[in-house]
Amino acid sequence: MKNMRKKKYRFLLPIALCLALLSFAIPYDQVVNAADINITKTGAIPNDGKLDTNAIQRAIDDVASSGGGIVDIPAGTYDVAVDTDGTALTMKSNVHIRLAEDSVIELRPNDQGIYRMFFLGDVDNVAFSGGTLVGDRSAHEGTDGEWGHGIQIYGHATNVEISRMTFKNFWGDGIEISSRDSNVPDGVKINRITADNNRRQGLSIVAGRNIQVTNSVFKNTNGTPPSAGIDLERDPPYDKRLENVTITNNVLENNEGYGLAFVYVDSHTIHASGNKIRNNKEGGVFLGNANKTTVRDNVISGNGSKIKDDATQNFGSGVFLNYSSENTIAGNDIDQNYRYGIHALNGVNDNVFKENKITNNKSEAIKLYGDANTRIIDNQISGNGNEHTGADHSLTNGSIKLEYIILAIALICLGAGAFTLKTNKRIGYGMIVFSIFMILVSGLLVTGMVDPFSTISR
CATH class of the missing domain: 2.160.20.10 (Single-stranded right-handed beta-helix, Pectin lyase-like)
Structure with missing residues (x-):
């Protein structure tokens, strides 16, 4: 009976041995959470001066295909380049790009007037945190355009959070939020970022709803108009939704x-x-x-x-x-x-x-x-x-505004002139002409067409 029991479970030994060998073959961090990937596992090497665009994109794609998670970017400098469409990296839904505090992603110089390091088109549930994104404005190879952005949030992108990051030296904006036809971003939170020395804007919000910008610094924008720290500005024909936007507790300084x-x-x-x-x-x-x-x-x-x-x-x-x-x-x-x-x-x-x-x-x-x-x-x-x-x-x-005082005097003179016509036509007509002139001056002041008292605040 005992021998039969031993034979019954003996087949489990090779299965257990195979499982033990397999556990050594799979990296520990992927066993813990298979959806989180460090970009060094997909081929990125910090500080080697070689392009890491494909390795970072592969990490984003793998995390997204696994249902979502974190793409970790450890300390060091990583180089990326835009493709012929002006995009370096395309984000996917349910992905969090987590940079170490001293990690930098740097854009190789290009000649395109329109580009974006990260493109967030029609994605949902996306986050960025930590580190620094650096543009190519100091070595940009073209002269046209003003739309080279660090992050572009586009179309019906929803639930986007960006925090504790620095955006610097982009040919256009640190961050741009814009629409695709009638589709606008919804639910964007920007907190504790720094936008520094970008060429057109620190942050442009062209369209969107439910956008919060808090506790951030926008400084030293210069190079091409408008050169603002933050610019909320709809494009023609000015009909895209731009609503429920709060700009709170930020510093906006030294912009051109x-x-x-x-x-x-x-x-x-x-x-x-x-x-x-x-x-x-x-x-x-x-x-x-x-x-x-x-x-x-x-x-x-x-x-x-x-x-x-x-x-x-x-x-x-x-x-x-x-x-x-x-x-x-x-x-x-x-x-x-x-x-x-x-x-x-x-x-x-x-x-x-x-x-x-x-x-x-x-x-x-x-x-x-x-x-x-x-x-x-x-x-x-x-x-x-x-x-x-x-x-x-x-x-x-x-x-009482000046134009109304002038109008009141003119009307009084007009009535007096009409009354004076009965006794002295020359004086009466003179008063009426003067009254008409004063009414015209009052009208020009009301419509803002002239300002003869430009040094005096009314």
Whole structure:
């Protein structure tokens, strides 16, 4: 009976031996989690000066085909190059690119005006963290284009997170978020990144919804306009969705253009708050054809030094609004900018400037021209330039605008002229002609076509 029992289980011995040998053949980290891959396992070698594009792409593809996981990029420098379509690496859904703190992916010089190191087109559940991405602007081989990006988030990309990364020296933007036809990215979180010395923008948001940008630094953008730290700007025909965007607790500094720009946007769900916007050359915040946005509780200081080089332009202010309506500028500390604290110029209607502290700017605290129904409420104003014009003290609730004063005088003169015709036609006709002239001047002031008092804040 005992011999029969031994024979019954003897066949298990070779199976156990095979399993033991197989365990030595499979790397330990793949046994623990087969979906996580270190790029050195797919052929990448740090610091050897050779291209690692294929090895990194192979790791991304393998992780994605296994259902998702992490692509680990250890310390060192890795070289990648774009293909003929301008793409170096294509992301897949459910993949997390995890760079070590001192790992660098560097782009080989190319001559393409449009490229992206990482392309995130119509993907879902994607993350990047750690390390540095370096572009080719210092050795770029072409002169055309301005769209060479570190990461491009495109089309219906959803649930994208980027954190603790540095983007520097790209021919275009550190990061660009844009649409494919009517498909826009949805659910993008950017946190604790640094965008430094990129040529066009630190971050461009062309289309998208539910986008959060927090605790990050956007600095030293220069090379081609707009050269902003962050630019929210829809492309023609300006109909793509751009909504529910929050820009919070960031530093935007030393950019050649504006620190922050809202251009061709129209949504009450676009907010900038708690940011430090300082020492940007064209100005602090620019609202161009922007409606219903909110700029609240920011520190906006030392902006606009470019006015020293070109005083003919509308550079230099802490906040500049142009053809923009129904915006709220509230609770900001606007200090020591090179021109106005707030400048609202042409087609600027129904804006609210409320509870700002506007101090020590080189020209007037608030400059209005070509506006209607501007509400200026409870601002603290002191120490600004040209105070002898009465600028700081005339900007209170219920202030009467110059054009309306002129119109009232014209109407009085018109009535008086008509009455005088009965007794003295020459004086009567003179008063009527003068009245018509004053009505025309008032109309030009209201529409913003002339500004004969350009040195006086109204």
